[in-house]
Amino acid sequence: MREILLHDTQSGELRPLVPRDPGRVGIYACGPTVYSRIHIGNARPFVVFSLLRRFLRHEGLEVSLVINVTDVNDKIYDAARAQGRDSAELAERMTALYREDTDGLGLGRPDHEPLASETIGPIIDYIQTLIDRGHAYAVEGDVYFRVRSDTGYGRLSHRRLENMDQGEGDPDSALLERKEDRLDFALWKAHKEGEDTSWEAPWGAGRPGWHIECSAMAEQLLGVGFDIHGGGSDLIFPHHENEAAQTRAARGAELAGIWMHNGMIQFTGEKMAKSVGNIALLHEILESHGPETVLMYIVSGHYRQPLAFSEEELRDAGRRVDRIRDALARLAAGGPSPEDMRPLRDAFFDALARDFNTPAALASLFDWVREANRRGSGVGDGDLREMLDVLGLGSLAALEAHGDVGGTDPEAAALLRQRETARAARDFQTADRIREELLARGWEIRDGPDGPGLFPLPGP
């Protein structure tokens, strides 16, 4: 097996992935706070860590990928209040839409998708442990983490204590007076006027802070000391620094072995955030460009780098997808690829093994395509399918496997994709209906090892 190296934010180095349990990798990535529909920036970590799971499975590892849903949070209360809606109902609706939108990527679901609202018991136990061990204190129904009690604090984000701001309101607020130290952050927030949900706790009714939610959800599913903790680079401080501190303080252990952070998606040079106003919603981009183009766009940049977003970038990605489609149409479907082209295929996987370098891997994939094109028809597409599958682009090969379905009957190709989306969402009724529709158009779906393919029905 290849050695797999990943960049660890804490050590600042590439580190070999040595699973805590031999052969089994646990990944926790921070998911969305569900107060509105997700944009392309929220989709990036979903894609990066879903594809990392594919690659690790390709390398023979068992992988458990956890991406949580933050459904109890200040932003949700604020959005619900502004819209005159019930906060729990808003969070539930946006969770359903988040699943629908990410299903459209065709990457399947994470292995676990815990909700903060369903982890309240373990969160309360966790906070109690922190109080019992002297790392937290209750004041007027709030509970705060005593940052200076954790000697490792700042290790992940490489910040000095003097330069830290927990981002919990303005420095003159009453909140600051309740804290022993301005560095301390909230583990539990007492119920406030205008908040329509709260849970009972030994310190009074209220709700958990964001950071403790993730420490508890991760530990529930993966234990402590799991292999990879991921998320956007905007979460390094304070969110991940605080998660790490909570685990050290409560369990005397590090939460994760490797901290992996993806760069931000930038909209004309500015970090894409709700406040920027230029919002590229994932479902709109999927509708206008299709999942293959969206995935191609995301893998065309190294996950750690910022990625510029524009229509032009998407068009470039679409052209790269077309080049692959064209190549597949000329290749011998399902056939083994020439042995002497194997180094190009190996270079693809070696690039992924070296800090999941998808742009370098893509370059090797296109070297392979160029060489196949040069040799003319008859080259088997086996290696190309294997590479595409790891990038979540296996559907390109499946659709082309039996004649150029995308070219001769693009509607059938689109229907097949919709069926895959429905099946991923476990909407089997819709999936069955689409199968019937395809039969009526003269196409039969057969599920093969490379995914489903369309086969023409014999003529009358």
Ligand SMILES: [Zn+2]
């Ligand atoms: Zn988190």
